Amino acid sequence: xxxxxxxxxxxxxxxxxxxxxxxxxxxxxxxxxxxxxxxxxxxxxxxxxxxxxxxxxxxxxxxxxxxxxxxxxxxxxxxxxxxxxxxxxxxxxxxxxxxxxxxxxxxxxxxxxxxxxxxxxxxxxxxxxxxxxxxxxxxxxxxxxxxxxxxxxxxxxxxxxxxxxxxxxxxxxxxxxxxxxxxxxxxxxxxxxxxxxxxxxxxxxxxxxxxxxxxxxxxxxxxxxxxxxxxxxxxxxxxxxxxxxxxxxxxxxxxxxxxxxxxxxxxxxxxxxxxxxxxxxxxxxxxxxxxxxxxxxxxxxxxxxxxxxxxxxxxxxxxxxxxxxxxxxxxxxxxxxxxxxxxxxxxxxxxxxxxxxxxxxxxx
Amino acid sequence: xxxxxxxxxxxxxxxxxxxxxxxxxxxxxxxxxxxxxxxxxxxxxxxxxxxxxxxxxxxxxxxxxxxxxxxxxxxxxxxxxxxxxxxxxxxxxxxxxxxxxxxxxxxxxxxxxxxxxxxxxxxxxxxxxxxxxxxxxxxxxxxxxxxxxxxxxxxxxxxxxxxxxxxxxxxxxxxxxxxxxxxxxxxxxxxxxxxxxxxxxxxxxxxxxxxxxxxxxxxxxxxxxxxxxxxxxxxxxxxxxxxxxxxxxxxxxxxxxxxxxxxxxxxxxxxxxxxxxxx
Numbered sequence: 001x002x003x004x005x006x007x008x009x010x011x012x013x014x015x016x017x018x019x020x021x022x023x024x025x026x027x028x029x030x031x032x033x034x035x036x037x038x039x040x041x042x043x044x045x046x047x048x049x050x051x052x053x054x055x056x057x058x059x060x061x062x063x064x065x066x067x068x069x070x071x072x073x074x075x076x077x078x079x080x081x082x083x084x085x086x087x088x089x090x091x092x093x094x095x096x097x098x099x100x101x102x103x104x105x106x107x108x109x110x111x112x113x114x115x116x117x118x119x120x121x122x123x124x125x126x127x128x129x130x131x132x133x134x135x136x137x138x139x140x141x142x143x144x145x146x147x148x149x150x151x152x153x154x155x156x157x158x159x160x161x162x163x164x165x166x167x168x169x170x171x172x173x174x175x176x177x178x179x180x181x182x183x184x185x186x187x188x189x190x191x192x193x194x195x196x197x198x199x200x201x202x203x204x205x206x207x208x209x210x211x212x213x214x215x216x217x218x219x220x221x222x223x224x225x226x227x228x229x230x231x232x233x234x235x236x237x238x239x240x241x242x243x244x245x246x247x248x249x250x251x252x253x254x255x256x257x258x259x260x261x262x263x264x265x266x267x268x269x270x271x272x273x274x275x276x277x278x279x280x281x282x283x284x285x286x287x288x289x290x291x292x293x294x295x296x297x298x299x300x301x302x303x304x305x306x307x308x309x310x311x312x313x314x315x316x317x318x319x320x321x322x323x324x325x326x327x328x329x330x331x332x333x334x335x336x337x338x339x340x341x342x343x344x345x346x347x348x349x350x351x352x353x354x355x356x357x358x359x360x361x362x363x364x
Numbered sequence: 365x366x367x368x369x370x371x372x373x374x375x376x377x378x379x380x381x382x383x384x385x386x387x388x389x390x391x392x393x394x395x396x397x398x399x400x401x402x403x404x405x406x407x408x409x410x411x412x413x414x415x416x417x418x419x420x421x422x423x424x425x426x427x428x429x430x431x432x433x434x435x436x437x438x439x440x441x442x443x444x445x446x447x448x449x450x451x452x453x454x455x456x457x458x459x460x461x462x463x464x465x466x467x468x469x470x471x472x473x474x475x476x477x478x479x480x481x482x483x484x485x486x487x488x489x490x491x492x493x494x495x496x497x498x499x500x501x502x503x504x505x506x507x508x509x510x511x512x513x514x515x516x517x518x519x520x521x522x523x524x525x526x527x528x529x530x531x532x533x534x535x536x537x538x539x540x541x542x543x544x545x546x547x548x549x550x551x552x553x554x555x556x557x558x559x560x561x562x563x564x565x566x567x568x569x570x571x572x573x574x575x576x577x578x579x580x581x582x583x584x585x586x587x588x589x590x591x592x593x594x595x596x597x598x599x600x601x602x603x604x605x606x607x608x609x610x611x612x613x614x615x616x617x618x619x620x621x622x623x624x625x626x627x628x629x630x631x632x633x634x635x636x637x638x639x640x641x642x643x
Contacts, residue, residue: 069605071605071607072604072605074607075603075604075605075607078607148499149498149499168507168589169499174605175605176605210590210591211590211591213590214507214589214590215507215590216590227482228482228499229480229481229482231499345401345607348605348606348607348608349606349608352601352602352605352606352608355593355601356416356419356593356597356598356601357418357419357590357591357593358415358416358418359415
């Protein structure tokens with residue numbers, strides 16, 4: 001459904017562009033390429049971030065397009081032929097894009113609001129020298145389940161996603177890195193492992209799960225969980241809060257004993273950008289505490305700025321599911337690092353084998 | 365002189381075909397025969413195709429079933445339409461065409477809403493008091509092979525009806541009368557006169573349903589399960605997520621060959637030149 005909406009919207013923007021040609025529009029257009037459902041667009045009294053930005057900078061127009069996974073975004077960027085000024089990928093994908101020279105260094109002088117970013121989110125593995133990125137959000141990956149149908153006694157860990165009792169009511173990530181991470185936590189492997197044998201074991205585990213899986217999903221998760229078409233899914237904690245708003249039967253579970261992914265998504269400027277200065281203004285604007293706060297109120301992901309919290313709904317800030325204890329996060333949360341190209345290729349290939357239902361094997 | 369003129373007139377389209385059909389085909393071939401990492405010549409992609417044969421057979425089976433169902437449903441409709449008065453004909457024609465004015469994606473999504481466990485049919489049955497486990501549907505409709513085939517039949521039925529209709533319209537009624545005069549009963553008239561004469565329409569219809577159905581990915585993605593994977597799904601995924609355009613190209617190439625073989629076989633059924641169709 002969201003895809004359709006996105007399609008319609010992009011058609012509208014396209015028409016808008018054409019209209020723009022005849023009406024003479026001397027504004028600079030920046031293309032922002034972001035995850036779906038990942039910016040507050042003025043729903044039900046929430047802030048319309050892009051409109052606010054365009055009001056503040058009347059000479060800049062934002063063309064906003066979405067993607068549903070890091071991998072989709074990467075494939076599009078790697079194939080080239082497009083101009084994008086701001087992207088907001090996850091940590092490991094940033095690391096990979098830095099390795100492959102796909103990102104421009106930022107001029108932090110144009111981003112004074114970077115000062116508000118908390119120490120804990122600076123200089124992390126994906127960008128140790130703080131050259132390419134400005135953190136946008138952080139979050140955890142856990143299990144969302146429907147308390148109406150799922151027996152509390154079954155909620156013991158990631159195995160819940162393999163429970164035959166719930167066949168056809170289980171959803172699974174449709175991206176390799178998040179899907180593999182779950183099996184790595186279950187099997188006790190490092191989530192940044194490069195050992196092909198371990199990855200093979202993980203793929204076999206995922207293949208075992210496939211007959212139980214209703215659908216492999218990304219953004220479709222919202223409809224399916226809210227309407228109770230599916231009962232169990234792994235997903236990002238922030239999106240859980242959005243879903244729980246619609247359906248109070250939903251609950252979130254973080255398998256602390258097995259470990260889980262603690263991720264950061266950060267804003268970057270790809271090398272294909274043509275308006276770096278305007279893009280930096282946009283990034284800076286999103287870091288302004290009142291904007292970051294208003295935006296996160298709707299997005300529900302963690303904000304890397306303590307200063308933003310005072311602009312947010314206290315209910316969200318105090319929700320331990322959105323903002324778990326930092327000490328626990330540091331102890332149990334696992335961060336992704338960029339994998340060597342060979343390993344990400346292998347992981348992608350193994351995941352394709354799982355998704356396409358062919359025999360799991362290591363390619364020669 | 366005349367030949368030159370027609371060449372001049374058809375020139376633009378011939379150029380178009382060269383630019384947008386032949387050249388891309390060569391690109392597909394190039395990708396299929398090169399390695400995704402090194403870009404060097406390799407037959408690896410071709411060798412790997414074997415693994416995907418079950419998905420190929422599944423795609424072909426489902427779309428053939430869909431084409432046959434379309435024929436069974438579509439033929440009587442086309443026949444009836446062709447024998448209606450001009451006003452009724454126009455009206456029916458519009459009814460057949462009307463769904464095609466709506467986006468294919470939306471129509472498929474609408475079926476998901478109708479068939480899913482929490483969808484219209486199951487909610488209605490539950491309201492009517494049919495027994496079911498809590499949270500479970502009364503009948504499993506979606507995510508079954510039947511649902512995928514239903515999606516294909518629904519979406520491609522107009523492609524069957526329209527060619528059939530135009531062929532049946534052109535059947536000379538005097539031939540039917542002649543057969544009757546010469547002592548054929550109703551069934552004989554149909555099998556000896558009408559059916560052979562509508563063969564071109566049947567073959568075109570079968571092809572027009574089969575070809576898009578065999579390569580579909582959206583229908584199986586939305587209405588199928590994680591086990592009813594069709595070849596279109598795999599190709600889409602190779603390009604979009606897998607970052608492996610080379611394997612995707614190899615799969616597309618094999619699909620193309622299989623489509624040609626299948627339509628060739630369909631055409632064979634028609635026998636002589638009378639029934640042959642050009643795809």
